[in-house]
Amino acid sequence: MASSASPVTDLDAATLQNWMTRHEDLAILDVRSAAEFESMHIPGSYNVPLPLLAEHADELAKRLGNRVVLVCQSGVRAEQARGHLAGAAVANARVLTGGVPAFAAAGGDVVRGAQRWSLERQVRMAAGSLVIAGLAGGRFISPKVRLLAGGIGAGLTFSAATNTCAMGQALSKMPWNKAASEPTAQSVISQLPAVR
Template identity: 75%
Template sequence: MAPETSTVTALDPQTLRDWMNRHEDLIVLDVRSAAEFETLHIRGSYNVPLPLLSEHTDELAERLGARVVLVCQSGVRAEQARQRLGTAGIGSARVLAGGVPGFAAAGGDVVRGAQHWDLERQVRMAAGTLVVGGLLAGKFISPKLRLLAGAIGTGLTFSAATNTCAMGKALARMPWNKTAAEPTAESAIRQLPAASA
């Protein structure tokens, strides 16, 4: 493994497992929604959903030490969180490669709860369904309805180019994704240990 520098941002699951056994100052932040966290999370991790982290970056950064690992489902949201924390002076944060599923597959200690589809899977299902629905409606109802497939494709292209996901944000607000209470800024910050001097 390459030496630790501020330019190395990915951390493999085995290294995280080793760090969890050796470093008491390690903080693992899971930036997924509360429902995703409830489904599967790394034992000992703290749930601070990305929108909450984005709104309260400076307050959270005050509680973080030098050894921070950010996790999500695949690494996309964790990388966004890493960039946000970097603007608040936490330049040493790492992103777990493979996300929580990769850590579980590597034999890491995880907690399994009520099963929910993760947000990324919901986005793929919604986008695919809308594209197929638009193509079928365009064939059987009106050719103009094929524009729905084009609009979804345009949205996905924009999502990839900007590393954002409007559909994911909309789906996160759906009732089935609210089965677990999202942490408040106060509860998220209070749960973190105070940074050691």
């Protein structure tokens, strides 16, 4: 019985560093928010926040060549972006294992800007704070306030099961997570080189 091997979808930092010096057709798409991109990114990468990529995957696919690497903070959003691009007939996209921090830790060259908390760290802080508030409110205000802690726990469970994060999406829209210049579909598409 023949087994069909699943396509390789991940890429380690050392291989990406090698590709950056050897392949002119390489397109590195950073799917984090513009603010996260400003704080640290891989030189030559294009900032295409996940919501923008999801909405315009077909248009972007027309501009992408054979060597596409998706990066984010940890790999979760990049994997979601890979799924969107696969739906737009880009089957060769790879996800950088460990994201931009792993690339930097492996000695990869990165551009550093104003430091901000990553979106994942903001989610942990918001969720933890809301759970504490729910428990304290349940003790000192009304037992019903404990439902807040239960709601957060249910939301985190759903987030893990579906590999999505509604709280992260909401936090990404906050003013402190906005960059001076937010990418648009037109600005991203015009920056990508034409496929040869």
